[in-house]
Amino acid sequence: MNIITIDGPAGAGKSTVSKELARRLGYTYLDTGAMYRAVAWAAWQKGLDAGDEKALSKLCNNLRLGFRGDHILVNGKDVSSLIRTPEMDRLSSAVSRVAVVREYLTRMQRDLGRQGQLVAEGRDMGTVVFPQAAHKIFLTASAEERARRRKRQLENQGEEVAYEEILAQIKARDKADSTRSIAPLQAAPDCIVVDSSDLTAEEVLEKILYEIRDRNVSSGMTHS
Known part of the structure; x- marks a missing residue:
């Protein structure tokens, strides 16, 4: 399966690295976290409870998610900037624990994966969605470093949030993601673990590319 998965906790640098990796390899980039955020936003727009499985099932049955480049659309509306808020962080974690939402998005992600040449970023890409992926990366970093990165990101967006709160x-999101009963956040047994705490994005990218090329040589595979 000509797919590279990049899983890991929030703030580990998955998006930055995944986008650039896809660009360098000429692959399609799939941001599955944005898909959960988009469902959360759609539920929030309708005033739905994030744990109401029946209501979320109905929502998913009538939801049209799409991509336009790096932008994600909900029923034709570009919600890319609307889903990047602390509130959507919280709600997306909640809806991701609902079975019907995961089933709906997993089907969609696998359909996209059939096209091949995909860099799929998320939390269960290598363990659940694409267990047969050619390369699986688990990108992590200390909670403290991830909080510092998130604080800088929010400040760049004009938001001031205390480091301790972030x-x-x-830590609460990590616990929720790693202990949920459905598709918990965990490293696949055959993945490459990369700790980005003390690395720049370029250093992380080079490490991943080295590991991919090394495994390709060992298995006789090559990327065009």
Whole structure:
């Protein structure tokens, strides 16, 4: 399966690395986290409870998700900037624990994966969605470093949030993601673990590319 999966906790640098990896390899980039955020946003727009499985099932049956480059669309509306808020962080974690939402998005992600040459970023790409992927990366970093990165990101967006509050949110999200009963966040047994705590994005990218090329040589595979 000509797919590269990049899983890991929030703030580990998955998006930056995944986008650039896809660009360098000429692959399609799939941001599955944005898909969960988009469902969360759609549920929030309708005033739905994030744990109401029946209501979320109906929502998913009538939802049209799409991509336009790096932008994600909900029923034709570009919601890319609307889903990148602390509130959507919280709601997306909640809806991701609902079975019907995961089933709906997993089917969609696998359909996209059939096209091949895909870099899929998320939390269960290598363990659940694409267990037969050619290369699986688990990108992580300390909670403290991820909180610092998130604080800088919010400041660049004009938002001022205390570091301690962000750190608490990240630790709570980590616990929720790793202990949920459906597709918990965990490293696949055959993945490459990369800790980005003390690495730049370019250093992480070079490490991943080296590992991919090394495995390709060992298995007799090559990328065009």
